[in-house]
Amino acid sequence: MTxxxxxxxxxxxxxxxxxxxxxxxxTGCEILGKAEFLNPGGSIKDRAALGIIRxxxxxxxxxxxxxxxxxxxxxxxxxxxxxxxxxxxxxxxVMPETQSQEKRDMLRLAGAELELTPAVPYVNPDxxxxxxxxxxxxxxxxxxxxxxxANQFDNLANREAHRATTGPEIWxxxxxxxxxxxxxxxxxxxxxxxxxxxxxxxxEVRIVLADPHGSALYSYFAEGHLRAEGNSVxxxxxxxxxxxxxxxxxxxxxxxIGDDEALAVLFDLAEHExxxxxxxxxxxxxxxxxxxxxLGPGHTVVTVLCDHGTRYQSKLFNPAFxxxxxxxxxxWLEGEPPH
Ligand code: PMP
Numbered sequence: 001m002t003x004x005x006x007x008x009x010x011x012x013x014x015x016x017x018x019x020x021x022x023x024x025x026x027t028g029c030e031i032l033g034k035a036e037f038l039n040p041g042g043s044i045k046d047r048a049a050l051g052i053i054r055x056x057x058x059x060x061x062x063x064x065x066x067x068x069x070x071x072x073x074x075x076x077x078x079x080x081x082x083x084x085x086x087x088x089x090x091x092x093x094v095m096p097e098t099q100s101q102e103k104r105d106m107l108r109l110a111g112a113e114l115e116l117t118p119a120v121p122y123v124n125p126d127x128x129x130x131x132x133x134x135x136x137x138x139x140x141x142x143x144x145x146x147x148x149x150a151n152q153f154d155n156l157a158n159r160e161a162h163r164a165t166t167g168p169e170i171w172x173x174x175x176x177x178x179x180x181x182x183x184x185x186x187x188x189x190x191x192x193x194x195x196x197x198x199x200x201x202x203x204e205v206r207i208v209l210a211d212p213h214g215s216a217l218y219s220y221f222a223e224g225h226l227r228a229e230g231n232s233v234x235x236x237x238x239x240x241x242x243x244x245x246x247x248x249x250x251x252x253x254x255x256x257i258g259d260d261e262a263l264a265v266l267f268d269l270a271e272h273e274x275x276x277x278x279x280x281x282x283x284x285x286x287x288x289x290x291x292x293x294x295l296g297p298g299h300t301v302v303t304v305l306c307d308h309g310t311r312y313q314s315k316l317f318n319p320a321f322x323x324x325x326x327x328x329x330x331x332w333l334e335g336e337p338p339h
Contacts, residue, residue, distance in 0.1 A: 007086055008040050008082055008083065008085075008086040009050060009083060009086055009087070011039070011040040012039055012040060012041075012046045012047060012050050012083075013039070013046075013047055013165045013166070013169070014169065015034055015035045015036055015038050015039065015169070016035045016038070016173075017032050017033070017034055017035070017169075017170065017173040017174065017302070018032065018033045018034075018035050018275075018305070019031070019032055020032065020033050020269070020273065020275075020285060020288075021272075021273060022268060022269075022272055022273065023265075023285060023288065023289050023292070026289065027289055027292035027293055027297070028292075028296075028297025028298065029292035029295065029297060029298065029299045029300065029301055030299070030300040030301070031285070031288050031289065031292055031301050031303070032174070032300065032301070032302045032303070033275075033281070033284075033285060033288075033302075033303055033304065033305040034166065034169070034170060034302065034303070034304045034305060035305050036166075036304055036305055036306050036307070037277060037278070037281075037305055037306065037307050037308040039079075040082065041075070041078045041079040041082050041083075041110075042075070042078065042106075042307055042308045042311060043075035043078065043079065043278075043306055043307035043308070043311075044075070044166075044190060044304060044306045044307065045072075045075035045076040045078070045079045045152075045307075046079040046082075046083070047079075047161045047162060047165055047166060048076060048079070048152055048157075048158040048161050048162070048187070048189050048190075049076055049079030049080045049083050049150070050079070050083055050161065051157045051158060051160055051161025051164075052080075052150045052151075052152060052155055052157045052158060052161075053068065053080070053083055053084070053087065053089070053150075054157075055155075055157035055160075056068075056148050056150075056157075061146075061148050062089065062146075062148050063145045063146050064088050064089075064145065065088060065089070065090070065144070065145035066089050066090075066143070066145040066146045066147060066148065067089065067090045067091065067092055067139055067143050067145070067146070067147035067148070068080050068084055068089050068090070068091045068092070068147075068148055068150055069091075069092045069093075069094070069132050069135050069136035069139060069147055069148065069149050069150065070091070070092075070093055070094070070132055070149070070150040070151075070152065071093075071094045071095070071127075071128040071129040071130075071131065071132030071133070072093060072094070072095055072128070072132075072152065073095065073096070073099055073103075073186060073235050073236040074095055074099045074100070074103030074104075074106075074107065074235070074236070074311075075103070075236055075306075075307055075311075076150070076152050077091070077093035077095060077103075077107055077110075077112060078103065078106050078107060078110055078112075080093070080112075080150060081093065081107060081110035081111055081112035082110045084111075085110065085111055090111070090113070091110075091111070091112040091113065092112065092113045092115065092132075092135060092139065092147075093107050093112040093113070093114050093115070094115045094116075094117060094128045094129075094131045094132040094135060095107070095114065095115075095116055095117070095128060096116070096117055096118070096119040096128050097116040097117065097118060097119060098119040098235075099235055100235065100311060100312050100314060100315050101314050102310065102311045102312065102313060102314060103235075103311060104116075106311070115131065115135070117131050121240065122240060122241065129153065132149060133149055133151070136148065136149030137149075152187050152189065152245075153187045153188075153243040153244070153245065154243055154244035154245065155244075155245075156244060156245060158187055158189035158193070158245050159188070159189045159192045159193040159196070159245040160193065161189065161193065162189055162190050162192075162193025162194050162197070163193040163194070163196050163197045164193075164197075166190065166193065166194050166197070166304075167193060167194040167195075167196065167197020167198055168197055170194065170197075170198065170302050171197065171198060171201050174300060174302065176201065176202065177300050178198065178202070178205055178300050178301075178302055179204075179205065179206065179295055179299040179300050179301060180205065180206040180207075180208055180288075180291045180292075180295060180299065180300075180301045180302070181194055181195065181198055181205060181206070181207055181208070181301075181302045181303070182207075182208040182209070182210050182255070182284060182287045182288050182291050182301065182302075182303050183209075183210055183284050183287075183303055183304045183306075184209075184210045184211060184212065184237040184238075184280050184283045184284055184287075184306075185209060185211070185215070185217055185237060185238075185239050185246060186236050186237045186238070186239065186280075187239075187243055187245050187246075188239065188243050188245040188246030188249060189245045190304060190306075191207070191209060191246070191249060191251070192245055192246050192249035193245075194207075194304075195207035195249055195250055195251070196249075196250070199250055206252045206253060206291070206295075207249075207250055207251050207252050208251070208252060208253045208254065208255060208287060208291050209221055209251050209253070209254040209255070210254075210255050210257055210283050210284050210286070210287030210288075210303075211237075211238070211254060211255070211256050211257065211283075212232035212234050212237055212238050212256075212257060212258075212259070212262070212283055213229065213230030213231055213232045213256065213258055213259070214228055214229075214230055214231040214232045214238050215228060215232075215237070215238035215239055215240070216228040216239065216240045216241070217238075217239055217246075217254070218254050218255075218256040220242065221251050221254045222254055226240065226241065226242075228240055230258075232258075232259050232279075233259055233279065233315065233316065233325055233327070234259065234262060234278075234279030234280055234282070234283055235278070235279060235280070235312070236278070236279075236280050236306065236307070237280045237283065253291070253294075255286075255287040255290050255291065257283045257286045257287055257290075259279075259325075259327060260327065260328070261286045262279060262282035262283045262286050263279070263282055263316065263322075263327060263328070264282075264286075264328075265282045265285045265286045265289070266279065266281065266282030266285075266309075266316065267330040267332075267333070269281075269282075269285065270309065270317075270330075271330065271332055275305070276308060276309030276310060276317075277305050277306075277307070277308065277309050278306055278307040278308065278309060278311055278312055278316070279312065279316050280306045280307070281304070281305045281306050281307070284303040284304050284305070284306065285303055285305075287303065288301045288302075288303040317333060319333055319334055
């Protein structure tokens with residue numbers, strides 16, 4: 001017997017499911033986090049990137065040496081660029097300029113051509129998704145091996161990757177003992193795909209949206225209309241429209257989580273459990289705690305630890321940034337960095 005995976009692509013998925021000790025103790029529930037930060041690209045988006053690439057290959061849209069174009073908050077781009085290098089494709093990544101410097105650096109390291117856009121809404125033609133769509137059309141005409149637009153928001157290969165891998169892994173890892181699943185939405189691929197996989201196996205599993213301020217989804221699922229209020233420093237999540245990936249998703253409940261609550265959870269996980277995670281993981285675990293409190297002791301709530309905290313060292317783990325945003329700075333993060 002051997003246990004060998006095929007390079008970078010083989011390292012995607014089959015991530016561990018971690019018991020979060022303090023959240024579990026505080027609620028009397030099992031609070032479990034799917035450790036997606038352990039994917040080779042450092043985030044959950046490796047799965048969607050691989051699913052989109054494999055789907056485009058099967059349809060004959062992506063030819064050897066072709067260019068993959070995508071608009072992304074960063075993580076999908078990192079996944080596409082790294083997988084592209086492993087499989088013989090190039091990448092052009094369009095990202096809002098507000099995303100962390102660490103993501104820019106990583107995209108360069110991954111060999112992506114990088115274009116930054118102003119952080120403007122989807123209705124504005126300079127929005128990163130709209131720019132990516134245009135660039136893909138332009139480059140499809142000029143590239144010798146063609147170009148595709150990955151289109152993660154509306155490409156259902158994204159949701160399917162989670163229905164086929166993330167969801168079944170969670171089911172198997174919990175032995176089917178799962179009462180609720182909660183996570184935030186960027187494209188909706190994770191929530192809708194995992195939700196579908198779990199409901200197929202046990203319809204009673206509660207699927208709960210975790211939504212940051214500044215996103216219009218909480219009000220959509222709570223009241224039936226899209227309305228955004230406030231804002232958030234958390235990257236990669238929040239949405240102003242119902243993407244195709246999110247369309248018809250079976251969602252039982254929704255929690256709106258503020259940055260204060262999410263960061264308190266994030267810093268607690270870092271300080272007491274050694275888990276350094278990105279902001280969306282803080283939103284997700286905070287929501288899991290709320291769901292567990294509603295269900296009462298003895299239940300199992302699963303959520304997603306989406307990406308690694310090192311990707312946000314200049315922001316969420318930087319006292320100057322936190323102070324500038326009026327957010328609390330944990331004592332262990334204060335003080336001069338060592339030289
Ligand atoms: N967390 C992070 C850090 C992300 O980058 C993303 C994707 N943009 C998400 C969560 C949301 O995942 P999904 O696109 O599957 O909704």
